[in-house]
Structures are given as C-alpha cells and as structure tokens.
Amino acid sequence: MKVTKTSGAVRTPWQRALDSAGITTAKLRRDYTTAARRLLTRETAGYAAVRALLPARLQPHLVAATAFSCATDDIVDAERPVAVRTAAFGRWREATRTALDTGRSRFPVLRAYAHTAAVCEQSPGGVLEYLEGTAGDLEFTGFETEAAYQAYVDRLTLPFLMISTGLQYPGGGDPAVRARWRPFADASQRLDFLTDLHTDLRAGRLCLPREDLTRHGVTVTDLAGARDTYGVRRLIAETCARTRAALTEAHGVLEIATPDYQPLVRAGLSLWEHRLNEVERRGAAVLRRPVSTGIREPLSILLRETRERGRERERGQRQGQGQGQGRASASDGVFSD
Structure with a gap:
C-alpha cells in the first residue's frame, strides 16, 4: 500500500484526497469512506477511473455523488414487489430532502453527498428533479x-x-x-x-x-x-x-x-x-x-x-x-x- 508520512502520521492516498478536498472532521471523513467503499464494490472500474484520472481534491466529491446515484438506483431496481420498492423509495426521497436542507441523515452516503452538494454549489432543484424522474421508473x-x-x-x-x-x-x-x-x-x-x-x-x-x-x-x-x-x-x-x-x-x-x-x-x-x-x-x-x-x-x-x-x-x-x-x-x- 502506498503511504506518506506527514508529521509522524502515516497518510494513505484516500486520506490525502480527503485532506485536499477540505474534508477534515472525523465523522464526515468516515461518511465519505463509506461512500467510497460502496462505489468500489458496486462500480469497481468506475471507481478506479475516478481515483486515477481526477485530481485528488475532486475525487471525494465525485465519489459521493456517484455513490448517492447508485444507492438511489439500487432501491428502484431491487428485486422486490413494486409496493415495497415504492415505500422504500419514498423514505429515501424524504431522507435526501432532509439531508440537503439540514446536512443531517442517518445514512452516511447521504451525509457525504449533502456536504458535496453544498461545497460544489449544486442546486437542490436538480437533485429533486432526478428523484422525481426516478420515481416514475418504479413501474x-x-x-x-x-x-x-x-x-x-x-x-x-x-x-x-x-x-x-x-x-x-x-x-x-x-x-x-x-x-x-x-x-x-x-x-x-x-x-x-x-x-x-x-x-x-x-x-x-x-x-x-x-x-x-x-x-x-x-x-x-x-x-x-x-x-x-x-x-x-x-x-x-x-x-x-x-x-x-x-x-x-x-x-x-x-x-x-x-x-x-x-x-x-x-x-x-x-x-x-x-x-x-x-x-x-x-x-x-x-x-x-x-x-x-x-x-x-x-x-x-x-x-x-x-x-x-x-x-x-x-x-x-x-x-x-x-x-x-x-x-x-x-x-x-x-x-x-
């Protein structure tokens, strides 16, 4: 594993990416790491491309945004009855709105994405438009x-x-x-x-x-x-x-x-x-x-x-x-x- 020592502390490339993005609090760093883990598991090639081809300061934000999209997509595409998926998606949509408004959520991926949306000056309207469009895909x-x-x-x-x-x-x-x-x-x-x-x-x-x-x-x-x-x-x-x-x-x-x-x-x-x-x-x-x-x-x-x-x-x-x-x-x- 490639590591760097700074002031006696060992820093991994992912930690340095979080540093470059200005993500400093321990809880938020854990949230972004959870998003990274999820994306690495679900879209390994895409994750590798982000880490290899994007400047370090931008990597955590694109990871968080893509992990959020994947999590939303997974709810819609789950092999479960429509009524169950619809109820789950409704809860996710409300949780997303709350996270965008307050930055708070019980879901680490949503906390990470809400922070990214704020830092990158993303319009909540674009996110809500995406969620409304996705709702139509349930059936x-x-x-x-x-x-x-x-x-x-x-x-x-x-x-x-x-x-x-x-x-x-x-x-x-x-x-x-x-x-x-x-x-x-x-x-x-x-x-x-x-x-x-x-x-x-x-x-x-x-x-x-x-x-x-x-x-x-x-x-x-x-x-x-x-x-x-x-x-x-x-x-x-x-x-x-x-x-x-x-x-x-x-x-x-x-x-x-x-x-x-x-x-x-x-x-x-x-x-x-x-x-x-x-x-x-x-x-x-x-x-x-x-x-x-x-x-x-x-x-x-x-x-x-x-x-x-x-x-x-x-x-x-x-x-x-x-x-x-x-x-x-x-x-x-x-x-x-």
Missing part, C-alpha cells in the same frame, strides 16, 4: 414509441447524469450546459439497453421501443428466444446506428468539460466506443448473453488516459501552471481513515 413498462424513449432520457437519464457531471458547474449546469450533455445521456442509455438486452428480456422487460419491433416484423417472443432472423438483425443494427449517432455527437462535451474532468470523460467515451463495437460485431447474438467489456480494454483505456494526464501535468508544471496533484491506485487506503 417501468417499456416504451411504445421513440418519442416515449426520448422523454425518458429527459426525465431520468439526463438528471441522473448531471448529479455527477454537474459537479463541474455552479448550480449543476445551466440549460445550455445540460443541452450539450444530452447526447451523452442518450448514448449511455441506448448502450445500456443494448448490452443488457439478454438480462432485461429474461426479467420480462423490453427496453426497445415497441414501434421499432413492429416496423421490422419482430415480436417479443423472437427477442426472448434469441432468434437470429432478418428482422431481428435489422432491429439491432438500427438501434446500434442510433447509438452510434448519439455517441458521435456526445464527443462534443469535451469542449465544455473542465480540464480536470476531460481525462475521465475521454476514458468514458472510449469505453463506450469499445462496447458499441462489440455489440455491432455480435449483432443478434447479443440476445444470447449479456455484453461484457472484460478487463483488458478498460484497463488499456485507463492506463492510456493516466499516462496522458501525467504528461499534461508535467507540461503544466514546466509552464509554472501545474498543481502537482498526486495520483492514487483504485483501492489504496480506501478503508483506512
């Missing part, structure tokens, strides 16, 4: 039309995205900023639906617009049975083409992402390109099993961006503009505080 029944899917992106996917990416901007991003991030949200949502087609169909969920199936002469039974027909191949190809168009447009966010966030955004876009390439290669075979990105390509992307970030920092230092932020591995010291 998800699919989409009849492409327009219904697009409304879903506006109501849920984009607000979900801005919980984390909005930390770059005061207030979480104005309408112009949100509009620039929308193709990013569209691409990520379509790609998730494509890569999870097998899993969703086995659970009785259809996440492709039903009008698309009708246009290509495809039934849900065809998809659930993983039938490799001309209509199924055309349906998958059309969905991939829409995803590709959104992903191409999504690269425009690099123009408005702050320099600190650009390596992380580039890595995400590169990973999505890899995943979409795999879906296109498989075609109708995506119906037979979930699409996994494996470990080799994500690791390659992470290492490439880590090296590039190091070069950019060295260039900045030579120009007298670098801040000399340290870089940490994915799990060094996350559980120690």
Whole structure:
C-alpha cells in the first residue's frame, strides 16, 4: 500500500484526497469512506477511473455523488414487489430532502453527498428533479414509441447524469450546459439497453421501443428466444446506428468539460466506443448473453488516459501552471481513515 508520512502520521492516498478536498472532521471523513467503499464494490472500474484520472481534491466529491446515484438506483431496481420498492423509495426521497436542507441523515452516503452538494454549489432543484424522474421508473413498462424513449432520457437519464457531471458547474449546469450533455445521456442509455438486452428480456422487460419491433416484423417472443432472423438483425443494427449517432455527437462535451474532468470523460467515451463495437460485431447474438467489456480494454483505456494526464501535468508544471496533484491506485487506503 502506498503511504506518506506527514508529521509522524502515516497518510494513505484516500486520506490525502480527503485532506485536499477540505474534508477534515472525523465523522464526515468516515461518511465519505463509506461512500467510497460502496462505489468500489458496486462500480469497481468506475471507481478506479475516478481515483486515477481526477485530481485528488475532486475525487471525494465525485465519489459521493456517484455513490448517492447508485444507492438511489439500487432501491428502484431491487428485486422486490413494486409496493415495497415504492415505500422504500419514498423514505429515501424524504431522507435526501432532509439531508440537503439540514446536512443531517442517518445514512452516511447521504451525509457525504449533502456536504458535496453544498461545497460544489449544486442546486437542490436538480437533485429533486432526478428523484422525481426516478420515481416514475418504479413501474417501468417499456416504451411504445421513440418519442416515449426520448422523454425518458429527459426525465431520468439526463438528471441522473448531471448529479455527477454537474459537479463541474455552479448550480449543476445551466440549460445550455445540460443541452450539450444530452447526447451523452442518450448514448449511455441506448448502450445500456443494448448490452443488457439478454438480462432485461429474461426479467420480462423490453427496453426497445415497441414501434421499432413492429416496423421490422419482430415480436417479443423472437427477442426472448434469441432468434437470429432478418428482422431481428435489422432491429439491432438500427438501434446500434442510433447509438452510434448519439455517441458521435456526445464527443462534443469535451469542449465544455473542465480540464480536470476531460481525462475521465475521454476514458468514458472510449469505453463506450469499445462496447458499441462489440455489440455491432455480435449483432443478434447479443440476445444470447449479456455484453461484457472484460478487463483488458478498460484497463488499456485507463492506463492510456493516466499516462496522458501525467504528461499534461508535467507540461503544466514546466509552464509554472501545474498543481502537482498526486495520483492514487483504485483501492489504496480506501478503508483506512
């Protein structure tokens, strides 16, 4: 484990990140560490990317925001009756409102996120918009039309995205900023639906617009049975083409992402390109099993961006503009505080 001694005390990279973010009280440090533990367990690759590609002073805040989003998502997606999930989500929504108003909560992840929202000047309205959109997902029944899917992106996917990416901007991003991030949200949502087609169909969920199936002469039974027909191949190809168009447009966010966030955004876009390439290669075979990105390509992307970030920092230092932020591995010291 990589450690540093300061004034006789041993400091782990995670502790130094908390120091850099100005998180000094013992209770709050424990709250952020709980959020980090949760994110490391649930989204290991994403956590590693945050720790490797974001300056230390920003890492705890993005960890807290993402952990909050994941905790909210987990309540909605839990394999429990709708009534039980609805009641649990209602309690979580009220707890979130209280945490944002007062900073107090019995949930460590909420305490950490409430502190991040305050420090990063995030608008409570954006968080409440996300929660309202998420509430509609408790009884998800699919989409009849492409327009219904697009409304879903506006109501849920984009607000979900801005919980984390909005930390770059005061207030979480104005309408112009949100509009620039929308193709990013569209691409990520379509790609998730494509890569999870097998899993969703086995659970009785259809996440492709039903009008698309009708246009290509495809039934849900065809998809659930993983039938490799001309209509199924055309349906998958059309969905991939829409995803590709959104992903191409999504690269425009690099123009408005702050320099600190650009390596992380580039890595995400590169990973999505890899995943979409795999879906296109498989075609109708995506119906037979979930699409996994494996470990080799994500690791390659992470290492490439880590090296590039190091070069950019060295260039900045030579120009007298670098801040000399340290870089940490994915799990060094996350559980120690």
